[in-house]
Amino acid sequence: MPVLSLKQIQRFTAMGGTTLPAKLSTRLEVAAENTDVVETIGIDWALTQIRDLLAHGAPGYPLSILNRGKGASRV
Numbered sequence: 590m591p592v593l594s595l596k597q598i599q600r601f602t603a604m605g606g607t608t609l610p611a612k613l614s615t616r617l618e619v620a621a622e623n624t625d626v627v628e629t630i631g632i633d634w635a636l637t638q639i640r641d642l643l644a645h646g647a648p649g650y651p652l653s654i655l656n657r658g659k660g661a662s663r664v
Contacts, residue, residue, distance in 0.1 A: 590653040591664055592631025595621050632663050639664070 592598045592609075595617050602608055609617070613634050620626040639650050652664060 591628075591635035592617065593628050593654075594624070595627050598631075628663075635664055 592613070598609065598617070608614070613630070616630050617627055620630055642650055
């Protein structure tokens, strides 16, 4: 799931008892006031993960977008 909202991912990680990678978390927090930049960072991060999965032989990848079509089409 690409990060498309800082508040949403903070809520998800808190509910699940998980954390984001420090590098991603820092980038998102710096951009917190600009939702377009947060979305771009999240999509870029997801694309990096997808490319790595495919490069290492994954046959595909799941994509969860929670009714955020704009974000999915950017991925």
